[in-house]
Every structure is written in C-alpha cells, then in structure tokens.
Amino acid sequence: MIKKKYILNKLSKLFLHLLFWFVVLLFFAYFFGAESKNFSDTLSFSFFLMPITIATTYVSIYKLIPEYLITKRYLLFGLYSFYTLIISGYLIMVSIFFSFIYLANFEYNAMNPVTKNILFVAIAVYLVVIIVSAFKLVKLNLKHTEKTKKLETKILETQLKLKEQELNYLKMQIHPHFLFNTLNTMYGFALKKANETPEMILKLSNLLDYLLYQVDKPFVLLTTEINHIKDYIELEKMRFNDTLKINFNYNNISKTIKIAPMLLLPFIENSFKHGSIKNGVLNINIDIDCSDESLYFKIENSYKKTKTSSNGIGLENIKKRLDLLYETNYKLNINDNNGTFKVTLNLNHK
Numbered sequence: 001m002i003k004k005k006y007i008l009n010k011l012s013k014l015f016l017h018l019l020f021w022f023v024v025l026l027f028f029a030y031f032f033g034a035e036s037k038n039f040s041d042t043l044s045f046s047f048f049l050m051p052i053t054i055a056t057t058y059v060s061i062y063k064l065i066p067e068y069l070i071t072k073r074y075l076l077f078g079l080y081s082f083y084t085l086i087i088s089g090y091l092i093m094v095s096i097f098f099s100f101i102y103l104a105n106f107e108y109n110a111m112n113p114v115t116k117n118i119l120f121v122a123i124a125v126y127l128v129v130i131i132v133s134a135f136k137l138v139k140l141n142l143k144h145t146e147k148t149k150k151l152e153t154k155i156l157e158t159q160l161k162l163k164e165q166e167l168n169y170l171k172m173q174i175h176p177h178f179l180f181n182t183l184n185t186m187y188g189f190a191l192k193k194a195n196e197t198p199e200m201i202l203k204l205s206n207l208l209d210y211l212l213y214q215v216d217k218p219f220v221l222l223t224t225e226i227n228h229i230k231d232y233i234e235l236e237k238m239r240f241n242d243t244l245k246i247n248f249n250y251n252n253i254s255k256t257i258k259i260a261p262m263l264l265l266p267f268i269e270n271s272f273k274h275g276s277i278k279n280g281v282l283n284i285n286i287d288i289d290c291s292d293e294s295l296y297f298k299i300e301n302s303y304k305k306t307k308t309s310s311n312g313i314g315l316e317n318i319k320k321r322l323d324l325l326y327e328t329n330y331k332l333n334i335n336d337n338n339g340t341f342k343v344t345l346n347l348n349h350k
Contacts, residue, residue, distance in 0.1 A: 024128055025050060031124050032115060045115055049095050049125065056088040057129045061136040070140055092121050185239040196238055203231040219258040226250055226288065229265055236272050245281050250288040257290055257349055260325045266318050267299050267343055276304035278339065295347040303341035
C-alpha cells in the first residue's frame with residue numbers, strides 16, 4: 001500500500017513536470033516565432049533550447065538553492081552560480097550557431113530575427129530559470145516555516161507538560177502535615193468521645209474533597225476557596241482550643257471572580273505551622289479584598305524567630321506556583337519584623 005502510494009506520488013510529480021515543460025515549449029515557440037514566417041524552424045529551435053533550459057533550471061533548484069543558498073554557504077553559491085551561468089551562456093551560443101548552420105543553411109538573413117539576438121535568447125532561458133527558482137525558494141521557505149512551527153509547538157507542549165508535572169508535584173507537597181495534624185486531633189477527640197468529632201469529620205471531608213479533586217481544576221471561584229478557608233480555620237480552632245485568636249475579614253467578594261485552586265489556603269496553613277504562641281496565644285489576622293481586576297490578600301501571625309527558623313517548603317512552593325500560573329501578574333511581599341510574620345499578595349485575576 002505504501003509502495004503504491006509512493007509510485008503514484010512520483011508519477012504525479014513527473015506528470016506535473018512534463019506539463020510545465022510543455023507550457024515552456026509553447027512559450028518559446030510563441031516568443032521566438034513573433035517575427036518568423038517559418039514555424040517549423042522556430043519549433044526546432046525551441047526544442048534545441050529546451051534541454052539547456054531544463055538543465056540550468058534543475059541545477060539551480062536541486063543543487064544551488066537547497067545545498068548552498070538555504071544553508072547560507074553564500075561564497076560557494078556565488079561561485080557555482082557563476083560556473084552555471086558561463087556553461088549555460090556557452091550552450092545558448094551553441095543554440096544560436098545551430099539556428100545559423102542547420103536552420104538557416106549559413107544564410108544570416110534567413111535566420112529567425114529573434115534568434116539572431118543572443119540577449120533575447122538568454123532572457124527567454126533565464127526568465128524560466130528565475131521564475132522556477134523563485135517558486136522553489138517560496139516552497140522551501142514555507143516548508144521551513146511549517147517545520148519551525150511544528151518544532152515550536154512540540155517545545156511548547158513539552159514545556160506545558162513539564163509545568164503540569166511541576167504544579168502537580170507542588171500541590172502534593174502543600175498539605176500532608178495538615179492532614180496528619182488534623183487526624184491526630186480527631187483521634188484525641190474520638191478518645192474523649194467529644195461532641196465536636198462528627199462536625200470535625202464533616203469539615204475534614206469537605207477539605208479532602210477540595211484538596212484531592214477540585215485542586216485539579218485550572219480555576220475555582222474565590223468564594224469556594226474562602227469557604228474551605230473557613231472550614232480549615234474551624235478545624236484548627238478545635239485543635240488549638242483557647243490558644244488561638246484569629247480574625248478573618250473578607251470584603252467586596254464577587255461571585256464571579258476565579259483564582260487558581262489552593263492559592264490562598266497554603267498561606268493560612270503556613271501561618272499555623274510556623275506561627276508562634278506568645279503569651280499563651282497564637283495571633284493570626286487575615287484580610288481579603290477585591291476589585292474588578294485585582295485581589296488583595298494579607299495574613300499576619302505572631303512569630304518568634306530562632307536560629308533554626310525557616311519558612312519551610314510551603315512558601316517556596318507557593319512562589320513557584322504563582323510564577324507558573326500568573327507569571328508577572330502578581331506581587332508577593334514577605335516580611336518578618338517585630339515578632340510578626342506578614343505576607344501580602346496583590347494578584348491581577350483578569
């Protein structure tokens with residue numbers, strides 16, 4: 001099947017070439033017969049000129065252009081083009097002598113008026129060569145452009161896959177310690193047979209659904225993220241009991257604004273993980289404010305810096321996610337001053 005297709009393709013190309021050179025022969029016959037009364041001599045001269053034109057054209061489109069011009073070997077291209085010009089010019093002179101000797105029987109006046117002038121003959125030959133060469137150049141350029149586009153598309157696809165893999169890897173690292181902490185707290189509540197246990201299980205179930213399934217979506221409603229932040233805070237309140245003082249304020253929250261899932265929750269998770277209890281209390285303040293185009297997020301928590309203190313992988317992962325998802329459409333500031341750890345995020349969500 002493949003061999004048959006290959007043969008048909010070659011035959012169709014051969015047919016197109018033959019058709020083209022037949023048209024060129026008609027052009028020569030018309031061009032050289034403009035002032036001639038002997039059509040037979042004109043056709044004979046045109047037939048004699050055809051091999052010269054065909055050879056010069058094929059040397060140009062199959063050797064000079066693809067091997068030297070396209071590969072930017074300009075010196076060799078110029079040199080071999082000059083050789084081709086000399087040889088083809090010599091053969092055109094031979095065609096003039098053919099017209100003079102065989103067609104006019106050594107009688108100059110009997111020659112076809114157009115074939116007396118080597119300039120006209122050369123113009124006819126090189127016009128065909130130039131047109132075909134120009135077409136070949138356009139074809140090669142289009143082929144190169146298509147090849148470049150395919151390569152760019154493959155590179156972009158590879159980059160996207162790498163970004164997706166990196167994002168998935170970052171998502172996997174965000175919440176394991178929260179789950180362990182919550183499960184340990186639930187275990188303690190279950191041992192005490194506390195009434196809060198069913199509510200805790202329900203909130204954890206909602207969060208797990210968000211963490212495991214909703215996080216794969218490219219965007220979620222900001223209201224959805226806020227609702228899960230509330231569930232997260234309630235779970236942490238049960239764990240910290242009276243040692244937690246938290247203020248969560250959100251204003252101008254539109255029901256249509258969308259953000260990347262799990263974008264704000266890790267900041268809050270980080271404040272619980274790395275926040276310090278001072279005077280018996282962990283203080284956390286959270287503010288979210290929106291406009292038509294931007295989102296403002298701020299979180300502060302009490303913090304005690306030690307020699308071994310670090311922000312952990314959490315904030316670094318968030319920065320990488322922001323770079324991947326929002327590129328230059330965000331501003332993230334992290335400050336640690338006077339016992340307060342403060343994070344502010346300005347995000348262009350449009």
